[in-house]
Amino acid sequence: MQKVEGLANLCVLRGMARGSIVGGMNTKITACLMLGLCLLVPGLVDAADVARWTVFETSYQSAKGYTNAFVDVEVNVVFTQGGKKWVVPAFWSGGRRWTVRFAPPAEGQYQYRVECTDKANPDLNGPEKVLKVKPYRGDNPLLQHGFIGVSEDNRHFAHADGTPFFWLGDTWWKGLCKRLTWEGFQELTADRKAKGFSVVQIVCGPYPDEGFLKPSWENEGGMPYLNQAFSEVNLKYFDYADRRFKHLVDSGIVPAIVGAWGRGDCNSMQGIGLAGIKRNWRNVIARYGAYPVVWILAGEVGDETKWGQGPWAEVAKYVRETDPYRHPLTCHTGNGRRGAAGDVSLVDYDMVGGNHDQALAISGQTLAILTTACAKTPAMPVLVGETCYEGHMQQGFGDVQRHLFWMYLLNGAAGHTYGAAGIWHAGVEGDPGIVGAFGGQVYDWTTWKEGMSYPGSTQLGLGKKLLGKYPWARFEPHPEWAPGCYAAGIPGEVRFIYLPRRNIYNWSGPEVKGLEPDVDWHVYYFDPATGRTFDQGVIKATSKEKTAAPVTFSKNIPSPQDWVMVFERK
Numbered sequence: 001m002q003k004v005e006g007l008a009n010l011c012v013l014r015g016m017a018r019g020s021i022v023g024g025m026n027t028k029i030t031a032c033l034m035l036g037l038c039l040l041v042p043g044l045v046d047a048a049d050v051a052r053w054t055v056f057e058t059s060y061q062s063a064k065g066y067t068n069a070f071v072d073v074e075v076n077v078v079f080t081q082g083g084k085k086w087v088v089p090a091f092w093s094g095g096r097r098w099t100v101r102f103a104p105p106a107e108g109q110y111q112y113r114v115e116c117t118d119k120a121n122p123d124l125n126g127p128e129k130v131l132k133v134k135p136y137r138g139d140n141p142l143l144q145h146g147f148i149g150v151s152e153d154n155r156h157f158a159h160a161d162g163t164p165f166f167w168l169g170d171t172w173w174k175g176l177c178k179r180l181t182w183e184g185f186q187e188l189t190a191d192r193k194a195k196g197f198s199v200v201q202i203v204c205g206p207y208p209d210e211g212f213l214k215p216s217w218e219n220e221g222g223m224p225y226l227n228q229a230f231s232e233v234n235l236k237y238f239d240y241a242d243r244r245f246k247h248l249v250d251s252g253i254v255p256a257i258v259g260a261w262g263r264g265d266c267n268s269m270q271g272i273g274l275a276g277i278k279r280n281w282r283n284v285i286a287r288y289g290a291y292p293v294v295w296i297l298a299g300e301v302g303d304e305t306k307w308g309q310g311p312w313a314e315v316a317k318y319v320r321e322t323d324p325y326r327h328p329l330t331c332h333t334g335n336g337r338r339g340a341a342g343d344v345s346l347v348d349y350d351m352v353g354g355n356h357d358q359a360l361a362i363s364g365q366t367l368a369i370l371t372t373a374c375a376k377t378p379a380m381p382v383l384v385g386e387t388c389y390e391g392h393m394q395q396g397f398g399d400v401q402r403h404l405f406w407m408y409l410l411n412g413a414a415g416h417t418y419g420a421a422g423i424w425h426a427g428v429e430g431d432p433g434i435v436g437a438f439g440g441q442v443y444d445w446t447t448w449k450e451g452m453s454y455p456g457s458t459q460l461g462l463g464k465k466l467l468g469k470y471p472w473a474r475f476e477p478h479p480e481w482a483p484g485c486y487a488a489g490i491p492g493e494v495r496f497i498y499l500p501r502r503n504i505y506n507w508s509g510p511e512v513k514g515l516e517p518d519v520d521w522h523v524y525y526f527d528p529a530t531g532r533t534f535d536q537g538v539i540k541a542t543s544k545e546k547t548a549a550p551v552t553f554s555k556n557i558p559s560p561q562d563w564v565m566v567f568e569r570k
Helices: 007-013 026-040 182-195 235-250 272-286 303-307 311-322 366-373 397-409 448-452 455-467
Strands: 050-051 055-060 077-083 084-089 097-102 108-116 131-132 149-150 157-159 168-172 201-202 254-258 292-301 329-332 350-352 382-386 415-418 484-491 495-501 521-526 531-539 563-569
Touching: 077 097, 077 397, 084 272, 097 108, 097 272, 108 168, 108 272, 168 382, 168 455, 168 495, 182 235, 182 448, 182 455, 201 415, 235 254, 235 272, 235 329, 254 272, 272 311, 272 448, 292 311, 303 311, 303 329, 303 415, 303 484, 329 350, 329 455, 382 397, 397 415, 397 455, 415 455
Parallel strands: 050 131, 168 201, 168 415, 201 254, 254 292, 292 329, 350 382, 382 415
Antiparallel strands: 055 097, 077 084, 077 108, 108 131, 149 157, 484 495, 495 563, 521 531, 521 563
């Protein structure tokens, strides 16, 4: 028998009592009760029960010690079911203990065994054990439908069971730091969940706009690493980070975890080095890969990373090799894939950039970054992962956020990520959380609480809710339907037309072309700022005609702001 620390850990070792679902951990009292069952029931000592897609966690204790256990050895646990195999990295969890977390993607029985790069260590190269997986009975959609991946049409995101997943992201780059307290983290999560956000982009590694290992990196447990090479890990930091990531998942929100940053003033490749970045990624995958997450390799790295060139490409390959679930991977760049013959694609979804200047953000040249990426083959989901933050430099407020959302969603985007001043840098009164870039100049003194209440976040949630009433995953862009607007939908079934904000006292509406003459269309305006609707009645079919005449909505807009016009087959 392997040596253990304490009674509860004995059942952990035997895989019985410390299986945890995302909704809660078994207590040590339960562990002790289960110990008696383990000892009394023959053949049960190596078995454990866990629900599908939830986290099974168990630990291994080594009698042999290592000078620096974090880097001296690597421990994996190999899970098998039928002909399938998952090589899951374990993380060093203190002393002489390594812990593994595994989310079984199917019901039934699994076998698992521990393996170590130190083949002479019998405690970390152990015998096979059994894991029994039952159906998930909870109500968390991330666990009901399974991990997020790419849809069959390669244009959107979908759960493992094929259910479409609508990416509405929020930007919390520095959301693990202690400026955003645990209570504040819960408050912000509840606010975003209520508004319909489904993804949070968050850094677990070096922060942007800061020097390396600055005190501003700390969370309640201190620094993530104790030296700049990332070779000495601070387990307390990651224990506190665990709590935050788990809370997001419990709330039905997918963490989009960023492992590093690559911009010139905060270039992790130069400041930390390739080996340190890989160590951080292995640690992140071991701790959070068993959650429904997606990966963002690094922030603001070169476009060439996406097609397998440059220093970050090796990190991308390493993440692919280490992650047993193959969670969707991308990198945060300005532009999309090159799409040239012979390119080796290292991303599963294409994340492109917008512009922080509100005038440029909604321009045709910025939109072309997205549409050009969408046109590349082979197809993959494309979305804008960073654009004009609401309130950033006192601009980009609600009307701009609505414009960006509808502009991108009706032009082929697989989703959209919002950002707000105060939130992305976890600003608090007296400490904006920005210390490095532009000579230490502060972008915004906005606090995260102020940013949380900006109207754009509510309005994008209204847009997501409206789209959710229709088969949005089947929408395709149709700019020819309404010149001067953004339009998309399904011919003969549904049309969405977004009319951007015009000048004051301009009530003119769009001209809608190409309506199918054999369809009765019910038409209504949707106010993207408030969610109100204004019925426009029914356009009757004119089936005797081969093509229907254009319909002009002249001076028929409730007010001169921006509007969404919905045509639905009656």
